[in-house]
Amino acid sequence: MAYVAARGGEAAIERAEALYRRLLGPLDPGLVKGLEQALPHLLDRVMSEGSLYAPELAALALAQTGGDLYEAVLLLRAYRTTLPRLAYALPIEPEVLFTVRRVSAAFKDIPGGQILGPTLDYSHRLLRLGGLQSDVPPTVPEPVSAENCDFEPQQVPFVADWHRQNGLMPPRPTDPTPGPAIPDLTREPLLFPAPRAQRLQALSRADTGGVLALGYANMRGYGAIHPTVNEVRLAYAEVRLQHPATGAVFSAGRVRYAQAEVLTKFRPGPDGKPTLELGFAASLGWNEVKLIAAAMLDAAMDLPEPHPAHTEEFVLSHTEPVEASGFCIHYKLPHYVTFGSDLDALRKARAQAVAEQEASRSAEVTE
């Protein structure tokens, strides 16, 4: 009688949560600050899926949930939805991006240069076991400063703009949609076919694992688009706002921003001539795996007849981390009414089968 045990109402709930918190240990500002400093990539993932750029709150969410990612993302989402939208930032342009890493697989060299930047890509993935030994002096990396680093964040053009200049791709719209006119996924339902803005918003806050799984399926050959990574970029972006009274543009702060572009086989463009198709994804926070997979999915969704697993509705519905994880764990809830109803249908079907067997048997006897 498991579900009788799962009753007992409010007292049981409170004790279960208290037990969880006791196992987790205390929650204090030191722990939160420590997480914020030690785990920036994890924070990036939680912030992008939680669609709230707030490192301190993301660290708090991680501390409060003991690192349960889906729970942490839900905490951020449930908090962000109560916040008003105060203003719309200006679009991110290459000239206001401080790019720290930017690689293109399409060309050997690109205007502005290939910038390897901070990455583990070419590191040897060896556990640094010395980090466990207390008698070995800890390796303290030297902090990055102007004196010891010849690298500076760069303002470099997008590779796609080179394609556009050379007529290989349709030009960028010169007059971007004003902020309030952009359909907002968090304030309106997502219907299909979705406006492109909502698609990119959905990919931006999609579940990393889910996007990777569907993207990887595409890469392996299920409706493959045979893409080339045009550019992957990690940068710091100024959040530029226009002052409501003076009209002056000012920066409200800097965020970690990343984007990926993939090119697919050429297809007829808007002017009828064949052009390169661009798949695109961007997010707050740095998460290259997700962005490359998402950019490929963006391109795959645009195919005239995408693979069933790469239609827009399939991809966007099933990579929503809060919805997917929540629905998955909801199966723990009691379902005895629905199961009872199913059993009733089964018993009736069995009774019908028995009645038919008996009828055919008696028919044989009669013969």
Added chain:
Amino acid sequence: MRLAELAHPRQDYAYAFLDAFAKRELRRRLLKAVAIPGYQVPYASREVPLARGWGTGGLQVTLALVGPEDVVKVIDQGDDQSVNAANLRRFIARMSGARTTTDTALATLIQSRHRIPEEMLGPVQILVLQVPYPEPLARVEPSFARARELHADAEYGQVWLGLYEDLVRYRTPTQGADYPVLVHGRYLMAPSPIPRWDNPKLHQAQHLTLLSAGREKRVYAVPPFTEVRPVEFSDVPFEVEDQRGWADWQTGVRHKFMTELPQADGDCRYELSDRDYARKRAAGLPTQPTYYNEEGRFYHPGYLAPRTPAERLERLLHGSPDDLPA
């Protein structure tokens, strides 16, 4: 006079959690849902501090409607004490200050998962059903975009075909709970995973039923006094769960929806699923009229097909009674 005296006292969250914009959006969608019975109205569906799939759709509707004067009841599988029901009730009360009750008769707002109470709801009561799958066509058309087109054309042939295939294969419909209904002769609707026993309660009901799927972002409604008919062939009538031989092991009550409790000896016991109704019956307290009477007859005579030879004979002799509230 100081500014602090004039200012509203600090609140970390808006009244009933949802901010005014979210409430306005949802209330507009609800009005549209009431105006077009059974039609699924898409809504933004904000995140709430509960996991998706745990009643977030129902909760948003409740939060958009609840006021300080309301009396809220929350049930899961018919039980007020089920942990998730208790949790939802605790949250609604905490965020709205509304009173709570387990007594169906006292509630103004009832949020429920998988059940409609046995006692008849009245015109001032609102029932909010939590919905996991709002799309009744999902079994035949998994794409919501395509399903919306089928609804627009009232193209429900696939559903009838599915029922026909069931009859060919099993001689009976295989759908347990969440049995699809046609609302006011127009929209096919998933009544949420209530047992078939509860489906007829939506028909020509006195109360308003709001159905909300948080994850799938759809809200729809069955307004009072709306025709709600099951998908059925005229010669193979829709049937509710057959629990005619079952009696509640504590009170001996029959002809109310029961839960089967397996016993260690391989036998089983039956228990009333509506726990607050069971409490009242066990304590000998007065109860409201129920949708099914003590003989198991539904209160709209003729809505359900006769199940016994005597009932069938009666219908044959006297014809089908008119389908209006008794």
